[in-house]
Amino acid sequence: MTRDDNPGRDAVPAALRGGGGPDGGRRRKRSGEEPMVPRAQFQDYYGKPVIKPPAWSARDIAGYFFLGGLAGAGSALAAGAHLTGRTSTATALKFSSLGGVSLATAALIHDLGRPARFTHMLRVFKPTSPMSVGSWLLALYGPTAGAAAVSAATGLMPRAGAVATAGAGLLGPAVATYTAVLAADTAVPAWHGAHRELPYLFAASATAAASGMALAAGPLRENAPARCAAALSATADFVADRAVERRLGMVAETLRTGRAGRLRRAARVLTVAGAASAALWGHRSRPAAVAGGLALLAGSACTRFAVFAAGIASATDPVYTVAPQQARLDEQARLDERAGLDERAGSGELGG
Structure with missing residues (x-):
């Protein structure tokens, strides 16, 4: 994908295209002055990204995002199944949660390089650090x-065991969503720009994965709550995904194109197909329940990998770092100018 192929680049703020201050050349127009040199065209920061892209492995960290979400949301559903007497589904979810958190921890340690780096993070507890809280x-x-x-x-x-089930159920939602806070706490534009919406997307995606596991591993007679959770999570996933896209503005190009775009489209198809299969046939057909559950699991995984890929793409292209910042400066300059005009009008300067 070339720079000219990105339609959103046409929306790069004027100050990036034309130099000057945050007012994008408006003062020169008012004063009648002409620029002495050609306007600069923004390309990059001396041929390099403005920020350093994360050195995280996609397989390890995106897998960690997915597995942690599956484990955390699975524990919450397991606690509900335990309380309502759905023992087979509860047991299956407890084992999937244990497997998920074990594999997630292994993936995190593998990306860190040495197990000691994980244990060293437990030497202190820092509430303001998502990494410390997550550890x-x-x-x-x-x-x-x-x-x-x-x-x-x-x-x-x-x-x-009941106390442990309740404890895991209480901790589960935090485990399922803290990775979104961890990602949004970085300077990566596609993650930080959606810091308000990303936890909701991760929560919906994790619930879809957990409900998919319940459908695939639990008996038909116990899967009514899982089918309801699948429908609700698929709806919430779509709404949160659209909210992320709106919030990111031009940076949302990284979600719509390239590897992230392909994964995101696959996630939508799989999540909708899984929820529909579960709702329509999951209560009377074991193959339909299993197929729907597997589709929901795959859709959740694609969502996490798509978000990861979009973040890396936004970090490697300097436009996605500088353009949103300059847009905010331009907007602030417009607000300041408007406030100044209002103040002058109120004092009678303009009327005089």
């Missing part, structure tokens, strides 16, 4: 999810 969440959630799964498998210590 402690994993450290607390993992053993709790493990205890719930072991109790369900062996039948031993059922009361302790």
